[in-house]
Structure formats: structure tokens, C-alpha cells
Amino acid sequence: MNVHHPTTFDEALAAKAAGAVPLAGGTDLMVEVNFGHARPTEVVSLRRIDEVKEFEGRRIGSGVSWRRIENHGPRALAQAARTVGSPQIRNAGTIGGNLATASPAGDGHPFLAAVDAQIELASVDGRRTIPWDEFFVGVKKTSMADDELISAVVLPDSLPERHEFGKIGVRNAMVISTVCAVVTRDDQRTTVALGSVAPTPMRARRAEEMISAVSNPSDKDLAEFQRLVSDEVRPITDHRSTEEYRRHAAGVLSRRLLERCLR
Amino acid sequence: MTTRSAKRVSPVRDGVGSSPLRPDGVPKLRGEFEYAQDLTAENMLWGATSRSPHPHARILSVDIGPALAIGGVHAVLLADDVPGRALFGLEHPDQPVLASTKVNYWGEPIAIVAAEDEDTARRAADAVVVEYEVLEPDIDPEEADAQDDVFRRMKIRRGDPDAAGSVVVEGVYEVGMQDQAPLGTEAGLAVPDGHGGVDLHATSQFVHVDQEQVVASLGLRSDQVRAHPTGVGGAFGAREDVNLHIHLCLLALHTGQPVKMVYDRSESFTGHVHRHPARMWYRHEADDRGRLVKVEARVLLDGGAYASTTAAVLANACYFVVGPYNCDNVFVDGAGVRTNNPPCGAMRGFGAVQVCIAYEAQMDKLAEALDIDPLEIRRRNALHRGDPMPTTGQIIDTPLPVIDVIDSLAAMPIPDSAATLPGGSGLTTEKEHVRRGVGYALGLKNLGFSEGFDDYAQARVRITDDGAVVETAAIEVGQGLVTVMAQIARSALGISAAEVRHVDTSKIDSAGSTSASRQTQVSGGAVLEASQNLRDRILVHHGGDDLSDDGVLSEGEVIVPMAVLAAEGWSETVTFRHPPTFAPDPDGQGTLHADFAVAGHRAVVDVDTELGLLTVVRVDTAQDVGKALNPESIRGQIEGGILQGVGLAVMEEIITEDGVIRNPNFTDYLLPTILDAPDVEALLIEEDGSWGPFGAKGVGEPPTISSTSAVLAAVRQATGREIPRAPVRPEDIAL
Numbered sequence: 001m002n003v004h005h006p007t008t009f010d011e012a013l014a015a016k017a018a019g020a021v022p023l024a025g026g027t028d029l030m031v032e033v034n035f036g037h038a039r040p041t042e043v044v045s046l047r048r049i050d051e052v053k054e055f056e057g058r059r060i061g062s063g064v065s066w067r068r069i070e071n072h073g074p075r076a077l078a079q080a081a082r083t084v085g086s087p088q089i090r091n092a093g094t095i096g097g098n099l100a101t102a103s104p105a106g107d108g109h110p111f112l113a114a115v116d117a118q119i120e121l122a123s124v125d126g127r128r129t130i131p132w133d134e135f136f137v138g139v140k141k142t143s144m145a146d147d148e149l150i151s152a153v154v155l156p157d158s159l160p161e162r163h164e165f166g167k168i169g170v171r172n173a174m175v176i177s178t179v180c181a182v183v184t185r186d187d188q189r190t191t192v193a194l195g196s197v198a199p200t201p202m203r204a205r206r207a208e209e210m211i212s213a214v215s216n217p218s219d220k221d222l223a224e225f226q227r228l229v230s231d232e233v234r235p236i237t238d239h240r241s242t243e244e245y246r247r248h249a250a251g252v253l254s255r256r257l258l259e260r261c262l263r
Numbered sequence: 264m265t266t267r268s269a270k271r272v273s274p275v276r277d278g279v280g281s282s283p284l285r286p287d288g289v290p291k292l293r294g295e296f297e298y299a300q301d302l303t304a305e306n307m308l309w310g311a312t313s314r315s316p317h318p319h320a321r322i323l324s325v326d327i328g329p330a331l332a333i334g335g336v337h338a339v340l341l342a343d344d345v346p347g348r349a350l351f352g353l354e355h356p357d358q359p360v361l362a363s364t365k366v367n368y369w370g371e372p373i374a375i376v377a378a379e380d381e382d383t384a385r386r387a388a389d390a391v392v393v394e395y396e397v398l399e400p401d402i403d404p405e406e407a408d409a410q411d412d413v414f415r416r417m418k419i420r421r422g423d424p425d426a427a428g429s430v431v432v433e434g435v436y437e438v439g440m441q442d443q444a445p446l447g448t449e450a451g452l453a454v455p456d457g458h459g460g461v462d463l464h465a466t467s468q469f470v471h472v473d474q475e476q477v478v479a480s481l482g483l484r485s486d487q488v489r490a491h492p493t494g495v496g497g498a499f500g501a502r503e504d505v506n507l508h509i510h511l512c513l514l515a516l517h518t519g520q521p522v523k524m525v526y527d528r529s530e531s532f533t534g535h536v537h538r539h540p541a542r543m544w545y546r547h548e549a550d551d552r553g554r555l556v557k558v559e560a561r562v563l564l565d566g567g568a569y570a571s572t573t574a575a576v577l578a579n580a581c582y583f584v585v586g587p588y589n590c591d592n593v594f595v596d597g598a599g600v601r602t603n604n605p606p607c608g609a610m611r612g613f614g615a616v617q618v619c620i621a622y623e624a625q626m627d628k629l630a631e632a633l634d635i636d637p638l639e640i641r642r643r644n645a646l647h648r649g650d651p652m653p654t655t656g657q658i659i660d661t662p663l664p665v666i667d668v669i670d671s672l673a674a675m676p677i678p679d680s681a682a683t684l685p686g687g688s689g690l691t692t693e694k695e696h697v698r699r700g701v702g703y704a705l706g707l708k709n710l711g712f713s714e715g716f717d718d719y720a721q722a723r724v725r726i727t728d729d730g731a732v733v734e735t736a737a738i739e740v741g742q743g744l745v746t747v748m749a750q751i752a753r754s755a756l757g758i759s760a761a762e763v764r765h766v767d768t769s770k771i772d773s774a775g776s777t778s779a780s781r782q783t784q785v786s787g788g789a790v791l792e793a794s795q796n797l798r799d800r801i802l803v804h805h806g807g808d809d810l811s812d813d814g815v816l817s818e819g820e821v822i823v824p825m826a827v828l829a830a831e832g833w834s835e836t837v838t839f840r841h842p843p844t845f846a847p848d849p850d851g852q853g854t855l856h857a858d859f860a861v862a863g864h865r866a867v868v869d870v871d872t873e874l875g876l877l878t879v880v881r882v883d884t885a886q887d888v889g890k891a892l893n894p895e896s897i898r899g900q901i902e903g904g905i906l907q908g909v910g911l912a913v914m915e916e917i918i919t920e921d922g923v924i925r926n927p928n929f930t931d932y933l934l935p936t937i938l939d940a941p942d943v944e945a946l947l948i949e950e951d952g953s954w955g956p957f958g959a960k961g962v963g964e965p966p967t968i969s970s971t972s973a974v975l976a977a978v979r980q981a982t983g984r985e986i987p988r989a990p991v992r993p994e995d996i997a998l
Contacts, residue, residue, distance in 0.1 A: 035529060035928075036385065083688050165690065168874060170914050170993065172687025172938035176930060178993070180689075239918040239925035245875070245994035252873055252997075253691060 004044045009051045009122065009151065015044035017124045017147040022046055024063055025092035027085065028101045046149075052096065058155040062096025066108075069095060074155070076182045077111040079165035084108070086174050096150040099135070102142045102200070105177050109136070109201035111165060113193035114182040115156055122151040129154060136200035160184035160191070162261035166253045170240075178241040179249045183257035188215050190261075192254050197233035197246050204232040204254065217262065225258060226251035275812075278754035279957055282895030285746045286762065287739065298494035299450035299466045304521035307452070308337055310507070310514050311384035311524065313374035313391040314533065315366035318402075318568075318922025319603040320395040322364055327374060330387040335379035337518045339391065342373075344513065347482030353472065353504050353608070355414075358569040360480050360509050366395075368568035368605055369923045370533025377514040377522050400603035400922035404542065404565040407600035414566050414599045415574035417581040419654050419851035422592030428548030428556035432628040436545065436621040437988045439916035440565075441538040443610050444934055445740075447496020448531040449506050452523045453515035460487030461512045462767070466495050468502040468738050471773035480509045481516065488512065492765035498740035499907070500609030501535035503778055504571055532927035536571045536608030537917055539564040539599070541580070541617035547625045553633050553640040555590035558653070562597040562618065564607070571608030573599040578714060579614030581851065582654050586622040587665045587707035587861045588644035590653040595851070603922045609778055611907065611967045615708040620989050623704040623972035627979065637703050637976070642669050646707070646861075648952075656852045659859060662950040664887050665705065668863040671885035671946050672703060677867060678881070680942055685869055685876035687938045692871040699880075700870060702976025705863040706968030709856040710961040711781040715846040718781070718857070719838050721772035722789035724752055724797050726833040728826065730760025730812070731794070736767070737774030737786040742963055743896035744782050748790050750892060751956050755794035757810040758825075772838060780860065780961025783892065784954070789839035791956040797835035801828065842954060858953055862886040862965035864905070864973035866941070870981040875993030877978060879909050879939065882970055885946040889953040889960030897962050901945045904966025910935050911967075912974035916990050 004020060006012045016022060021040035023029050024047065032038035046052055052063035055072065067090045070081035084090050084098070084107050098108045099119060111117075112132045119135045121128050121144055130143065137143050144150070163184040169175030180195040190211045192204045207228035214221050230251030237243045277283035290296040313330075327339040342349065342363035349363075350356040362371050374391045378384035401407060451465025460483065467473050470490035478488045495502060507524045514522040526534045544561040562580050566573035577599035584595050610616075630640040645665040651658055686692040712718035723734040733752050739745045745763040752761040774786045798810055805823045807815035815823040841857040867881040882905045891897055907915075914933040918925045926932045951958040971989055979986045982996055 031930075034527065036389070079690055166686075167689035168686065168691055168876065168993070169689055171933045171936060172683055172685075172689075172878065173936050175689075175933065177689070239920070239931060242994055244998060245992075248998060249874055249993070256691070256693075256696075 001040060002042050005048055006044065007048045009049050012044050012046055012049055013122055013124045013149060016149050020044035022149055024094040024097040025065065027089050027093040028097060052151060058157060060095055060153045060155070062150040062152055063094050066090040066093050066095070074159055074163070076163040076165040077108065080107045080111055083167045095153055099150055099153070100142065102136055102140050104139055104199055105196040106201070107167060107177065107180055110180055110182040110193040110195045112153060113201045113203055114163065114184050114191045115159055118154040119150060120152040120154055121148045123147045127151065139199045160186035162186070164257040164260045166257050168249050168253060176240060179246050179253055181250065181253050181257060183254055183261055185258065185261035188212050190258065192229060194233055194250055197235040197250050202233070204229045206232055207254070211258065222255050222258065226255040229254040275753045275757055276759040277750060279750045279892045281750070282893050283746065283750065285743060287745060296494055298447055298496050299464065300447060300525050302452040302464055302493065302523060304452060304454055307521040307523055308377040308379060308518055309381040309384040309524065310511060310522045311376045311388040312372045312510065313376065313388040314370045314372055315362065317366060317395055317397050318369040319398040319400040320366050321398065322362060322366065322373065323394040323396055325373065326392040329392055330376060330390040333383060333387045333390060335383040336376060336387045338377045338514060339387065340375050340513055340517060344517065345480055348479040351476045351480055351505050351509060352570050353572055354574060355570045367603055372510070375510045375514055377518050402602055402604055402922050404563055404600045404602055407602050408563055408598050412601045414570050414601060415577050417577055417595065417597035417851060418849070419581055419593055419595035421654065421656055421850065421852060424594060426557045426592040429551045430549045430629065430632050431546065432625055432632055433546045434621065434625055434628060434987060436543045436624060438541040438617045438620055439990055440540040440607065441610060441911045441915050442532065442917050442932060443499035443501035443535065444932065445497025445499060445501055448528060449526040449534045450524065451507055451511050452521060453511035454521040455515045455519055461515050462489045462491060463508060463512055464491045464493040465508050465511060466493070466502050468498050468740060468778055469776035470736050470738065471768050473505055473508045474768045476505045477509050477512050481512055486769065489767045489769045491767040492736055492738055495738060495740045498777065499611045500613070500778060502740065503609045503776055504536055506534045528929060529927040532917070532924055533605065536606045538610035539566065539573065539576055539607040539617065543618065543621040545621050545625050547629055549629050551633065553629060553635045553643050555588055555644050557592040558585050558590050559594045560584045562595065564599045565602055565604055566599045567602060567604045567606035569606045571606050573607065576608065576614040579709065580618045582855065583615045583707055584618045584622065585653040586619060587646045587705050588653060589646055589650055593653050595654065604919055605917065605924060611904070612708065612964050613779065615706060615968050616971065619704065619706045619968050619972050620975065623969065623976065624987065627976055638669055638673050641705055642666065645669060654851065655847065655855050657854045657856060661858050661954070662889065662952040663859055663861055664948050664950050665861050667948050668705060668861055668885045668887060671948065672863045672865050672883070675865065675883050675944060675946065677701070680867065680880050682869055682880040683878050683938055685871040685878045686874070691874055691876060696871045696873060697869045698872055698981040700868050700977040700979065700981025702866050702973050702980055703863065704969035704972030704976055705861060706965060706972070707859060707861050708964055708968055710858040710860055711779055711785060711841050713844050713856045715844055718775055718785060719840045720774040720786040720789045721836060721838045722774065722786055722793055723771060723834060723836040724790065724793040726828045728829045729762065731756050731758045733761065733763045733790055734766045734771055735763060735774050735786060736765065736771050737782050738777040740777055742900065743893060744777065746896060747783055747893050748787060751787050751790045752794045755791050756798050759812050780963040783959055784956070784961050785839060785841060787956040787959065789837045792839055793835040793837035796837065797833060800835070801833055858960065860887050860960050860965050862969060864970045866973035866977040868974060868977035868981060870978055870996065872982050872996060875995065875997030877913060879913065879941040879974055882909065882941045882973060883944040884966065885948055886962065886965055887960060888947045888949060888962050889955055890949055890951065890958040891947045892957060892959050894947060897947060898945055900962050901966045902943050904963070905943055905970045906935050906940055908967045908970025909939070909941060909974055911989050912971040913990050
């Protein structure tokens with residue numbers, strides 16, 4: 001195995017264009033290697049590149065660790081960061097790595113979906129920025145080209161006034177979510193984004209539309225919101241949970257997060 | 264067996280009753296302790312195993328050519344290369360060392376490889392080409408039972424089948440497949456001795472049976488194979504069966520070089536047996552005061568593809584089917600069946616865990632039906648010393664403080680614990696979503712081996728320049744055995760300088776297995792007797808009246824210094840046997856067990872009933888320990904055992920689909936983290952009269968037996984649901 005250690009992003013992009021597998025925190029890649037699922041011959045380490053570690057205003061470099069996001073990120077993203085693996089994993093793992101792996105259960109994804117974040121991609125030929133829902137295309141599949149790396153996540157200039165994250169798992173920490181969600185509320189406008197309930201992170205648009213039309217939701221409105229979320233998600237049954245439970249829990253969790261936003 | 268002299272507890276430093284620092288503690292904390300994973304030898308090769316991707320298939324052909332073609336590969340061996348017995352097994356040799364015609368479970372070994380480094384060995388194992396005819400896996404234990412495909416059937420018939428109570432409760436209970444999940448995976452090193460023999464250093468709980476099985480399959484003389492105790496990072500039953508032991512020795516003798524093998528985490532999930540999943544049908548009848556009149560039960564354990572210890576686990580499940588309660592009429596039918604699911608065998612609690620989940624749920628149902636307090640109904644039925652066991656009729660002739668356990672639990676205050684909210688760091692739950700439940704459970708289990716097994720342990724005590732040295736092949740798996748054996752030697756000899764040294768199978772007879780909560784009692788018994796005999800012999804020989812760190816004393820004066828004793832080469836070897844047990848009669852009756860222990864648990868659980876998430880806030884316990892030889896070590900066993908029980912109650916389960924394990928990793932086989940760990944208050948109940956050293960009882964298993972049931976009882980109380988299954992899943996509560 002050949003490992004490149006570039007100090008500039010341009011060098012890393014050149015290595016990527018030549019077919020190297022990128023390594024940031026290594027918390028996904030090394031698991032693949034250890035299980036024998038991946039045997040990369042050329043690896044490009046992104047760890048010495050300062051540029052991707054920049055975290056300025058609304059622009060979060062792809063190499064920013066979950067630990068930094070936990071301490072300095074916007075509220076719901078910091079809450080999500082707090083649930084990524086263990087402290088050791090959070091020190092190593094990055095937001096860019098989370099995105100590139102594109103697991104349906106990625107803890108960081110619902111926030112990006114809820115605030116309509118943009119993903120900035122780079123290659124030797126230049127840069128482009130795409131909305132989150134054009135980035136995720138399937139289970140562990142993105143629209144990145146083979147020669148591209150993620151350079152940054154770009155959040156909107158102003159974030160919703162209230163935003164709350166929650167994650168359901170069978171253990172109190174260090175667990176892959178069976179459902180995770182972010183709900184935002186700004187004035188009346190509400191968004192709800194969910195993970196682990198579809199091949200990609202998703203928005204529950206009908207529920208959003210319904211609740212955004214209500215200025216002061218009643219218990220009945222909240223129940224209807226919950227029902228719509230449960231109805232709109234597309235979960236599966238696997239070894240972590242059942243479709244039925246995920247549907248139920250997605251609704252309950254979204255309602256609770258909305259209640260928190262309304263307080 | 265020599266006669267024991269009067270018990271003596273010398274005022275030595277770090278003797279019994281104290282909690283000295285573990286000799287292996289600091290090295291383990293510093294990362295300096297040598298585990299089997301750390302072993303290395305000059306000129307060493309690495310081994311790897313080629314395994315079946317199918318749970319049930321015929322092997323049509325095997326091509327090792329592509330594996331041999333990889334540079335650095337020294338050997339690829341198949342079933343035909345096994346020179347001796349083709350099968351192995353702890354109780355019944357029924358499992359192929361390497362499969363040749365058929366595979367019967369997912370991950371069954373087919374070929375083994377030795378290569379110059381670990382990565383090459385693994386790649387070569389992957390490169391072995393096997394052509395299969397895939398068969399439908401038999402995965403339904405009920406179907407296997409109907410087909411009479413069983414490892415053992417058990418029948419218990421005691422009392423009057425027509426006896427009837429005024430209250431009847433029934434239930435069907437299910438327990439999932441738990442894994443021992445030791446942090447150290449299977450690992451070992453085999454070193455050829457240059458004369459056709461081999462030295463094996465591998466993870467184990469019982470090196471003498473490993474040695475026997477290696478000898479049989481390699482077709483060697485017994486003196487050509489030496490199994491050495493080595494550093495084991497946890498066992499919990501997973502290290503009783505042979506896994507890589509024969510493979511390593513085959514490769515080492517074939518290549519003439521030392522060969523090392525370490526299973527990776529996912530391989531470990533197929534490389535050892537698991538706790539049996541169970542289905543249990545129960546019917547309890549009681550009088551209107553809640554006293555048991557009749558218990559009927561059917562117990563079905565899925566043994567998986569090969570026998571392992573299924574027969575003994577099933578027997579244990581049936582013998583403890585009622586729990587620590589009196590009942591004169593007990594009727595049990597048990598079956599341990601063969602399927603193409605992962606093989607199951609020994610795990611902490613050994614059958615007593617599964618039935619405890621059922622009988623304690625039944626006791627709660629009875630309490631509810633009669634509107635009696637859950638502890639009170641247990642008190643009314645409690646077994647006492649002198650009572651017959653409800654299942655076997657054996658008169659209990661060692662202390663059994665069931666009542667003290669119940670009274671202790673009743674008297675323990677429930678502190679106002681500030682708990683992590685259900686959902687923990689996931690922020691799912693707020694206080695208003697939580698309902699608190701409190702549940703109680705008691706568990707009973709035998710100590711030591713039963714049913715007529717010749718259960719013995721040998722230990723040797725020598726006087727050396729370093730003080731007393733205890734030699735043994737009893738395996739330390741992290742439980743604290745080397746600490747407590749030295750404590751026993753110190754107290755019995757009157758010498759503070761005592762340490763335990765492991766020796767290989769050629770230098771001492773068997774210590775038996777580190778299982779069944781038995782080593783402190785059985786190997787400890789051998790150490791006590793050897794120490795007492797040695798002390799008596801030395802004092803008689805030198806005309807002294809006491810021993811000390813300075814040597815032989817007479818009226819307080821040193822008459823023979825320790826250095827002289829060491830030079831004289833004093834040594835005493837003792838083989839200790841516990842009171843004899845006997846095989847059951849056809850109705851499952853007889854004196855089958857050597858000793859019993861009881862423990863009780865009270866769990867406090869916070870449940871988010873809408874999401875089905877929960878936090879186990881506290882699990883408090885009272886445990887029958889006979890005599891607490893090392894209170895700190897016992898608390899360690901209690902806290903760890905409770906956590907393992909909590910794991911089974913709320914998250915630990917191997918999920919199989921058509922015989923394939925879907926979660927063979929720590930991402931998805933969930934073990935409790937520290938945020939899932941309850942606070943624990945433990946009360947040790949001492950009562951003299953057991954045959955263990957100084958009256959000690961084994962303490963390793965009882966913490967795991969009823970802690971699961973107590974947690975489930977608390978969830979039941981919080982939710983009002985039946986909760987007939989362990990682990991309880993969010994959907995079982997929320998939907």
C-alpha cells in the first residue's frame with residue numbers, strides 16, 4: 001500500500017485524479033480494510049492539509065473533526081456530533097468523511113438536509129457546489145465524480161431560529177441510529193429531515209407543509225404532524241430494527257423535536 | 264485424599280478476607296500484560312482459516328492451488344491432512360477439525376493456511392476455491408424437535424401429575440442468542456519441539472482437554488503435546504471448546520515452524536460457541552396463598568450444528584427450571600436440538616440463565632394473580648437447607664440462604680438516583696416521557712460439575728527462595744483466580760510471600776475447567792489442602808509450632824530460616840475432589856449436584872414507553888458467597904456479571920437470518936457502554952458450611968443469572984406489558 005501525505009489540497013486532488021483512495025479520519029475506511037472489504041493500493045491522506053480543516057462562519061471544511069463541531073458547531077449539528085461514535089472516533093472522524101461514506105444512517109446528514117446545506121466538490125479541473133439532495137443518490141452512493149474530493153460544507157447565511165437534533169438507538173451512546181432527525185422552526189416555517197429511514201437522508205415535505213401553515217400548533221396539529229412524518233418515511237426492516245418501529249419512532253421523534261423548537 | 268487439618272487463618276498480609284492488589288492488575292492497566300495475542304517466536308508463520316460462506320452445503324470440490332500460488336504461503340491444509348481423529352468435541356467428538364464433505368454452519372472451517380505474514384495468510388485463506396452444492400439450512404428448532412434431531416432429551420418426573428392448585432398461570436418465553444464477546448479474541452501460538460511434538464500456547468479455559476483433543480486429532484502420544492496456560496482476555500464460556508488449537512498444531516508440525524493465529528472480531532463470532540437461544544412453555548399452579556403446587560415446563564434449546572456442551576446446558580436448564588423455590592410436583596420435558604444455526608455451548612450461567620427469565624416471570628404473574636407482593640410470594644416459596652430440590656429431589660445439605668437474600672433485598676433502600684435519560688446522548692427523551700419500574704428476581708445454580716462427572720483439580724505448593732509458590736494449570740481469564748489462590752496459600756501456610764505460577768499440562772495434572780463457578784472452590788480446595796499438608800509436614804519435621812515469612816517458629820523464635828526450608832525443597836501436590844455427584848435416574852432424580860448458590864437482584868429501570876427506550880438505573884443485589892475470600896474481586900464479578908445480565912435483558916443478541924449471523928461485529932452486536940451501566944449496591948451474604956476453602960462458594964455466575972430477569976420485571980412493571988422475551992427490543996415496548 002502506497003500512502004501519499006500531501007500538504008496542499010491541489011496535490012491531494014492530483015492524487016485522487018490518479019485513482020488514490022482518500023483517507024481523512026479513517027473511521028470508515030479502516031473498518032473496511034480491517035474487515036477485508038477494501039484493499040486499497042494507493043491512499044491519499046488528507047490529514048496534513050490545513051485548507052480542509054478551516055471552519056469559518058458558515059463554511060465547514062471537509063476535514064473538520066466531529067470533536068470541533070461538537071464544541072463549535074451550530075446547535076443541532078453539535079448535538080448530532082455528540083452522538084458520532086466514541087470520543088476517540090469524534091477526534092478522528094470528519095464531516096467530509098461522513099458525507100463521502102453517505103451511509104443512510106450518517107448522523108450529520110439530517111442537519112444538512114434540514115437547513116438545505118450545499119456541498120462543495122473539487123477536482124483538478126475546478127470546483128462546483130451542489131445542494132445536499134443532489135449529493136446523496138442512494139445507499140452509500142453520491143454524485144461525486146471519480147476525481148472529486150469534498151472541500152467543504154456550506155451552510156446558508158442565516159440558520160433557522162430553532163433547530164433540534166435527536167437520534168434513536170438501542171444503546172445510550174456509540175450506536176448506529178435506527179432513526180435520527182432534525183427539526184427546524186423559524187417563525188412558522190418548519191423543516192424536518194430524517195436519517196436511517198430511506199436510502200438517503202430525506203425531508204418529510206408533506207409534514208413540513210402542513211405544520212408550516214400553523215402558527216400555534218395544537219395537540220391535534222402535532223399529532224397530525226407526527227402521523228404525516230410516519231407516513232412519509234420509507235424505512236426497511238434489517239438487523240437493527242423493523243420498518244414498523246422506524247415508521248413509528250420517526251413520527252414520535254419528529255413531534256418531540258418540534259415541541260422543543262416551539263418552547 | 265489426605266485428611267484436612269483444622270482450619271487456620273494466620274494473621275498474614277494479603278490472606279483470605281482481604282483484597283490485595285492483583286498481580287496481573289497493573290501490567291494489564293499499563294498494557295504490559297502478555298496476552299495470547301502478544302505471543303511471538305523466531306521464524307514464526309501466521310495462520311488463517313478458510314471458512315464456509317454457507318450454513319448448509321455439500322462440498323463438491325476444493326482447489327488449494329490459487330492459495331498455494333501466493334508468494335509467502337507455506338502450507339494449505341485440508342481434512343485429509345488431519346493425521347488422527349477427524350472429529351473433535353468437548354463432550355462428544357462430532358465436529359470435523361476441517362469439513363470435507365459437508366458444511367453445517369456459517370463459518371465452518373474448511374482449510375487452514377500458514378504464511379509469512381498475517382495479511383498473506385488471510386489472502387491465501389480467501390483464495391481457496393470451494394465448489395458447493397448449497398442446501399436449504401435447517402434453522403427452526405421446533406422443526407428439529409419434531410424430527411427428533413436432538414443432542415439430548417431430558418425428562419423430569421417428580422411428584423403427582425394430577426396435583427392441582429387453585430391458581431394457574433401460563434407463559435411462553437423466548438431468549439435470544441447471547442455472545443460471550445470477550446475483548447480478547449481467539450489467539451494462540453504453536454511451537455514444534457523438533458522431535459515430532461508441539462507446545463501450544465492458546466486462549467483456553469481448560470488446557471488439559473485442549474491437550475487431549477490435540478493429541479487425538481494429531482495422532483500423537485500424550486507426552487508429545489504440551490498445552491501451556493497463557494494470557495486470556497476474557498472467556499465467559501467461549502474458551503471451553505477447541506477452535507484454533509488443533510489447527511495451529513497441525514500447521515506447526517506440517518511446516519516445522521512456530522505458527523501464530525489471531526481471530527479477528529468477526530471471525531471470533533463464528534470461532535466460538537454462544538449462549539443457547541431458548542423457547543420455554545411454562546405452567547405454574549399454586550394454592551390461594553401463592554405456594555407452588557405444581558410446575559410444568561417444556562424447554563427447547565437450539566444447539567446449532569454440533570454438540571459442544573448442549574447436553575449439559577440442557578440438563579442444567581431443566582434442573583433449575585423452578586428456581587430457588589419449593590415445589591413437590593415438577594414435570595419437565597427438555598430438548599437440545601441440532602440445526603444449521605451457529606453452534607451453542609457454554610456461557611456464564613450455563614442453562615440456568617434462560618429458565619430464570621421464564622420462572623421469574625411466572626412468579627410475578629402468580630404474585631399479580633393473587634395480589635401478593637413479588638418478594639412476599641418468593642419468601643413463601645423459598646428453598647431452605649434441608650429441603651429437597653424441586654426438580655431432582657436432592658436434599659440440599661449445604662447452606663442456601665434464599666430467605667436472607669430476599670430479606671436483604673427488601674431491606675435495601677432505593678437511593679434517589681440521578682440517571683441518564685433513556686436514549687442517552689441521542690436526546691430523544693425528556694423526564695415527562697419516562698415511567699420508572701422496579702423489579703425483583705432470584706436465581707439458583709449449581710457450583711462445580713454435576714451428574715457424576717469426576718470433577719477434580721490438582722495443585723502443587725512449593726517452598727522456594729521467593730517464598731511459597733503455587734503451581735497450577737487452572738486458567739486465569741481475568742476473574743482473579745491467581746490472586747485468590749495465593750491468598751489461600753498465604754492464610755493456610757502463614758507465609759505472606761506467595762505467588763501462583765502456571766505450568767503446562769506435562770508438569771501437573773488437570774485443574775479442571777475455569778467454568779461452572781468452580782475454580783475458587785475446587786482448585787482453591789487443592790491449594791488449601793496442599794498448603795495445610797505442607798505446613799503440617801514442615802512443622803513436624805522441624806519441631807516448630809508456627810510458620811512465618813522468616814521461617815519455622817518455635818515459641819516465637821525462628822528455629823529454621825526460610826532459606827533453609829527453600830533449600831530443603833519442600834513440595835506438596837494435592838488432587839482435590841468435591842463431594843461426589845451421581846448420574847440422574849430416568850426421571851431426572853438423584854444427588855446430581857455438589858453445591859448451590861443463590862443470588863437476588865432488584866432492578867430500577869426508566870422506560871420511555873412511547874419510544875421503547877430505557878435506562879437501567881440501578882441493579883442492587885444480595886449474593887450467597889459462603890465466605891468472601893476477596894471481597895473486592897467478588898464485587899468485580901458482581902458488577903461485571905450484572906452488566907452482562909443487563910446486556911442480555913436490553914441489547915445483546917446475535918441476529919441470524921437463514922443461519923447467517925447478520926451482526927458479527929461490535930458495531931451491531933451491542934454491549935452496554937458505561938452510559939448504559941447501572942449503579943450497583945452489593946451485599947455479600949456469608950454463611951459457613953460449604954466444602955469450598957474456608958467455606959467459600961463460587962461467585963462468578965450468580966450475578967448474571969437473575970439480573971436479566973430483574974431488569975425485565977422492572978420493564979414489565981413500568982409498561983404493564985408481559986415482556987416475555989430477552990432481550991426486550993424497543994418495538995416490544997413501543998408498538
